[in-house]
Amino acid sequence: MHPKQQRESFRSKQYTGTTSGMCDNYLQANMIILPKEYAFEFLLFCQRNPKSCPIIDVLEEGVTTPQIADADIRTDLPKYRIYRNGQLDKEVTDIKDKWRADFVTFLIGCSFTFEKALIENGIRLLHQEQERVVPMYKTNIPCEKAGRFEGNMVVSMRALEPEEIDKAVKITERFETSHGSPVHIGNPEEIGIKDIDNPDYGESISFDKKKRTPVFWACGVTPQNVGLNVKPPIMIAHAPGHMLITDQLEEK
Amino acid sequence: MHPKQQRESFRSKQYTGTTSGMCDNYLQANMIILPKEYAFEFLLFCQRNPKSCPIIDVLEEGVTTPQIADADIRTDLPKYRIYRNGQLDKEVTDIKDKWRADFVTFLIGCSFTFEKALIENGIRLLHQEQERVVPMYKTNIPCEKAGRFEGNMVVSMRALEPEEIDKAVKITERFETSHGSPVHIGNPEEIGIKDIDNPDYGESISFDKKKRTPVFWACGVTPQNVGLNVKPPIMIAHAPGHMLITDQLEEK
Incomplete structure (x- = not known):
């Protein structure tokens, strides 16, 4: 339509x-x-x-x-x-x-734009396959303050296979009006996420933690x-x- | 200092x-x-x-x-x-x-930044050689309006030799916080400048109109x-x- x-x-x-x-x-x-x-x-x-x-x-x-x-x-x-x-x-x-x-x-x-580019480049997105809303988390990454507006970044997570990560970085960094390249790769605790299976927004997805790495992008919920x-x-x-x-x- | x-x-x-x-x-x-x-x-x-x-x-x-x-x-x-x-x-x-x-x-x-890069790349800037303030002109190029703020673009002009122009474009387009690439090359009248020897701001420079082409950049006076x-x-x-x-x- x-x-x-x-x-x-x-x-x-x-x-x-x-x-x-x-x-x-x-x-x-x-x-x-x-x-x-x-x-x-x-x-x-x-x-x-x-x-x-x-x-x-x-x-x-x-x-x-x-x-x-x-x-x-x-x-x-x-x-x-x-x-x-x-x-x-x-x-x-x-x-x-x-x-x-x-x-x-x-x-x-919003990230809908770069998700489409990832899929077109052969990267599977589990939340879409599992028909769930992408999981989003509050982090300890501070935003830069402006007047009364201050707080930490919210991120969305996509769990990728190790060999897909480089490609995903290169694809998403081109999308400046769609959050750009990832803000963190690999260790949820380092950015203040205690339980990857308990997102603050969206829905949890199931993935094999031994085979896939969580990759985090800045999120429009911020x-x-x-x-x-x-x-x-x-x-x-x-x-x-x-x-x-x-x-x-x-x-x- | x-x-x-x-x-x-x-x-x-x-x-x-x-x-x-x-x-x-x-x-x-x-x-x-x-x-x-x-x-x-x-x-x-x-x-x-x-x-x-x-x-x-x-x-x-x-x-x-x-x-x-x-x-x-x-x-x-x-x-x-x-x-x-x-x-x-x-x-x-x-x-x-x-x-x-x-x-x-x-x-x-401001354009001081990219001027330095032009000179370092062997492009002569006549207003500096003639110890004058760069000539600036009101144009007919409309800015995009925002609320009460509206008006036309002011541009600065540097007269270059034809073979320098490509290089100058490539150098200045990298300087996004310093006005970027030229907004017009060649024909002052096309952007509403009636007399190149009578700038609205700054000072007039002398140049051989047969040998040099006027190149215009967006200007911080805008x-x-x-x-x-x-x-x-x-x-x-x-x-x-x-x-x-x-x-x-x-x-x-």
């Missing part, structure tokens, strides 16, 4: 599930909406932490149509999360009645996580896995 | 002239200070126009020491310009008594120019050519 049609199916609430695997070749994006009062510090945070927060578009205050998608961001994602004072308030399927003229919207690259630390009166984000599908073709 | 000592000579007002040619190998930066109310839109403008406005550091509100220089930006530049409502108010040698807790400071790459269009109640910048000398070595 073309992105425009797909987004219309969300707008009409025909479909409200995950966007994983939809609209092949089109860039999907994490979305975070904050009141303008927070916008400068958050944009600076993203600029200082490009691996976790690769900015692909910013909608100035009150703007509801991105440059990279002929969409209305208030209705064209399948599911949204509304956070108040750093706590999840509720999940909704549109945010029309929540919209404010001082809202600034940030669109941030800015959401750091945003919540600041406890803004309101922050709106896509529900995990329920991304904005853009009209922009993925970089090759 | 080491950057720290050099900056102390500005702080003590022993020297208040241009920083051109000072502290070889250390990065110099354009500086723009705006009230926080403008900071988000200006940062977004820079991010959308990286060739004109390559951000090398941002100092959050009230902060006076950059990450890339052990300096006090209120005293450690040789000369400052204070603009009010889009008009030059005065030139001063420090801004201690003008400082406000809501000031946000932006440091932006953000100052665009900033003034917005007519902020106050905006402070370095005086042209009187840059912040940082402690950071230039990229190679």
Whole structure:
């Protein structure tokens, strides 16, 4: 389905599930909406932490149509999360009645893009084969602070065979708007992950620890996580896995 | 002289002239200070126009020491310009008594860095040989707008021999924090420059139009120019050519 049609199916609430695997070749994006009062510090945070927060578009205050998608961001994602004072308030399927003229919207690259490139290059991704959401972990790797925004990096993990790792590094480092090369390879404890089978977000995957090595990439959940630390009166984000599908073709 | 000592000579007002040619190998930066109310839109403008406005550091509100220089930006530049409502108010040698807790400071790459690389690669720069400030021109090339910040690009011009141009492109495209590759080669009129001998900023240089081709690079005067269009109640910048000398070595 073309992105425009797909987004219309969300707008009409025909479909409200995950966007994983939809609209092949089109860039999907994490979305975070904050009141303008927070916008400068958050944009600076993203600029200082490009691996976790690769900015692909910013909608100035009150703007509801991105440059990279002929969409209305208030209705064209399948599911949204509304956070108040750093706590999840509720999940909704549109945010029309929540919209404010001082809202600034940030669109941030996601790993769907580089996963496709890995598979096309013959690298098997176990979470896809096991039909699970990729496992994500809080780490002890500090992000670079910007104003009130500070916290540690969240990473996603893919368990690879040793001979695939070099290739995976080379492939993903090209995707600057999709988290780039891995931030750690091999030892979960070194980056503060105590139990690889107990991810903080997403789902656990089964893999043979003797045959595969865990490889960690910066994850787009980082800015959401750091945003919540600041406890803004309101922050709106896509529900995990329920991304904005853009009209922009993925970089090759 | 080491950057720290050099900056102390500005702080003590022993020297208040241009920083051109000072502290070889250390990065110099354009500086723009705006009230926080403008900071988000200006940062977004820079991010959308990286060739004109390559951000090398941002100092959050009230902060006076950059990450890339052990300096006090209120005293450690040789000369400052204070603009009010889009008009030059005065030139001063420090801004201690003008400082406000809501000031946000932006440091932006400058072309001193790539000029050095050009010379090291055997390319003669006429404005240096003629001891003039590089000629700069307003163009008809629109910048990408961000909020209230909009306007056309300002470019600097270096007249090169035809066989030097390819090399100059290759050298400068590596300097992403120093304006990168040229934005136009050859025809000044095509980018809205009516008289190459009458620059809008800097000084005119003499060159044989039959033997040399004008090559244009995005220029760090662009953000100052665009900033003034917005007519902020106050905006402070370095005086042209009187840059912040940082402690950071230039990229190679």
